[in-house]
Amino acid sequence: xxxxxxxxxxxxxxxxxxxxxxxxxxxxxxxxxxxxxxxxxxxxxxxxxxxxxxxxxxxxxxxxxxxxxxxxxxxxxxxxxxxxxxxxxxxxxxxxxxxxxxxxxxxxxxxxxxxxxxxxxxxxxxxxxxxxxxxxxxxxxxxxxxxxxxxxxxxxxxxxxxxxxxxxxxxxxxxxxxxxxxxxxxxxxxxxxxxxxxxxxxxxxxxxxxxxxxxxxxxxxxxxxxxxxxxxxxxxxxxxxxxxxxxxxxxxxxxxxxxxxxxxxxxxxxxxxxxxxxxxxxxxxxxxxxxxxxxxxxxxxxxxxxxxxxxxxxxxxxxx
Amino acid sequence: xxxxxxxxxxxxxxxxxxxxxxxxxxxxxxxxxxxxxxxxxxxxxxxxxxxxxxxxxxxxxxxxxxxxxxxxxxxxxxxxxxxxxxxxxxxxxxxxxxxxxxxxxxxxxxxxxxxxxxxxxxxxxxxxxxxxxxxxxxxxxxxxxxxxxxxxxxxxxxxxxxxxxxxxxxxxxxxxxxxxxxxxxxxxxxxxxxxxxxxxxxxxxxxxxxxxxxxxxxxxxxxxxxxxxxxxxxxxxxxxxxxxxxxxxxxxxxxxxxxxxxxxxxxxxxxxxxxxxxxxxxxxxxxxxxxxxxxxxxxxxxxxxx
Numbered sequence: 001x002x003x004x005x006x007x008x009x010x011x012x013x014x015x016x017x018x019x020x021x022x023x024x025x026x027x028x029x030x031x032x033x034x035x036x037x038x039x040x041x042x043x044x045x046x047x048x049x050x051x052x053x054x055x056x057x058x059x060x061x062x063x064x065x066x067x068x069x070x071x072x073x074x075x076x077x078x079x080x081x082x083x084x085x086x087x088x089x090x091x092x093x094x095x096x097x098x099x100x101x102x103x104x105x106x107x108x109x110x111x112x113x114x115x116x117x118x119x120x121x122x123x124x125x126x127x128x129x130x131x132x133x134x135x136x137x138x139x140x141x142x143x144x145x146x147x148x149x150x151x152x153x154x155x156x157x158x159x160x161x162x163x164x165x166x167x168x169x170x171x172x173x174x175x176x177x178x179x180x181x182x183x184x185x186x187x188x189x190x191x192x193x194x195x196x197x198x199x200x201x202x203x204x205x206x207x208x209x210x211x212x213x214x215x216x217x218x219x220x221x222x223x224x225x226x227x228x229x230x231x232x233x234x235x236x237x238x239x240x241x242x243x244x245x246x247x248x249x250x251x252x253x254x255x256x257x258x259x260x261x262x263x264x265x266x267x268x269x270x271x272x273x274x275x276x277x278x279x280x281x282x283x284x285x286x287x288x289x290x291x292x293x294x295x296x297x298x299x300x301x302x303x304x305x306x307x308x309x310x311x312x313x314x315x316x317x318x319x320x
Numbered sequence: 321x322x323x324x325x326x327x328x329x330x331x332x333x334x335x336x337x338x339x340x341x342x343x344x345x346x347x348x349x350x351x352x353x354x355x356x357x358x359x360x361x362x363x364x365x366x367x368x369x370x371x372x373x374x375x376x377x378x379x380x381x382x383x384x385x386x387x388x389x390x391x392x393x394x395x396x397x398x399x400x401x402x403x404x405x406x407x408x409x410x411x412x413x414x415x416x417x418x419x420x421x422x423x424x425x426x427x428x429x430x431x432x433x434x435x436x437x438x439x440x441x442x443x444x445x446x447x448x449x450x451x452x453x454x455x456x457x458x459x460x461x462x463x464x465x466x467x468x469x470x471x472x473x474x475x476x477x478x479x480x481x482x483x484x485x486x487x488x489x490x491x492x493x494x495x496x497x498x499x500x501x502x503x504x505x506x507x508x509x510x511x512x513x514x515x516x517x518x519x520x521x522x523x524x525x526x527x528x529x530x531x532x533x534x535x536x537x538x539x540x541x542x543x544x545x546x547x548x549x550x551x552x553x554x555x556x557x558x559x560x561x562x563x564x565x566x567x568x569x570x571x572x573x574x575x576x577x578x579x580x581x582x583x584x585x586x587x588x589x590x591x592x593x594x595x596x597x598x599x600x601x602x603x604x605x606x607x608x609x610x611x612x613x614x615x616x617x618x619x620x621x622x623x624x625x626x
Binding site: 163165166167169170171172173174175176178179180182183185186187202203206207210222223224225230233234235243244247248249250255258260307310311313314315316317318 | 400404405406407408410461489493494497499503507526530534535547555559563567578
């Protein structure tokens, strides 16, 4: 663990101390610190449990954005075999914020699409922090068409703060690209599973997450606007993001109640970043289960039910 | 809060203000500052007579000018669950709604109607920017679905006038879900082979642009309308540089291939009739003023266009 969130600072202190003790013991074999270190471990674990049992929506937003969470690339490398990236929108460029291509999961060939944020400064810049431009959405459209043509299921991994608000992106039709991508999601006749692995940021997320089944990780979020953006518009104060996060109902738990998320996958104690392999394995298992379920359905039925699902969303509010 | 401030002062004020020109007789053009006489402005379709600035128009004003003889029948929209998230920012969402309903006299931010346009039966939907910035929530989604269903049922084209600041934040994720919902509505029209024409008016932004407003068979915009996904302020902040003149305005989008046409409001109706009739394979419309449709004109009405 290298990166602690702000609210995890007390935890960082305890875990830091335990780590220090162990380092000292390694340097000096005569020292017996195990008892003390174990006590600190215990204290840390209790604190971790306490922190994560009662997370506020704003803290969840921070966890969803945690740099150490497994990202799209990690999932692809871990869960899929024979990943063959397919690049470009055949029009303007290849958007590196969007990963996509052919791969197998549990032997089944699928088309995979996802936002990749990058894991260090270099890759983050290369990936534009996971914020796609129109080319990214047009690449996704092309890949969804490919999947539809050859009857391959589509898996999308959503993790974006939103579509990129840039001059070129607007000039090349960011809105049109997002609209067409959402339209394509509702057009294809193949099984479509979407997993929100971190941040589901507004239109940039909808364009990939309009699926037969939307799975959300326990600490992932999905919202119409970022809490900061909402706060600056409605509260006229970007510092009111805590209130905004609360009001927006953007947690996976609330979204399941609203019928937007079909399933919430539990994360390890302390969030996905504390057990990356475990988190990824449970996502993989869920995808395979859902694939099996959706494969039973006929192509027309899949599309019909997907459209009906979206027509019905929201009819009951939080009582759904 | 006493007798003087509550009663005496308003009474004195109202006595004095009566001698002044009532507000609603004159309005000022935001673009050029010219004072415009109300009747003249209405006759000119809320377009400034001096600088051609296209001012906002309510859905009812639009429909009065779109349909033959100004006659249309409203299509009812299923009312969604009120305040689904019990949302509260500085104000409660239901309070904001009440204020908007009071000031506009409308139930919500979209009006759907059917009628004849140049003797061509159509369904039309218009977004109301004066109602909470035209924002797209459950109701607007329901309105577009109702419009599409009516169009499919009666085999009519759908003409949609968009105007919105984007999604309605007070409905959280459910407002975002109107992007796929309205897309399904557009797909109903497309699969029925019916024309779907979008008229983009000032402003059309955010999730609205990124869904039904950009999925039309034909995109026509009003001059100088702001049309974008992310607003100019957000972009200027992100890239930290000044944006070019006219950025994200209708003419700019036309240049960048996102629109079919930019059309002055006074020509809009004729153009919609022409395009719709060609797409439907109908004969050219009869030019000039048209009487109200026969079957609906039970009581003879004077032609408002004369």
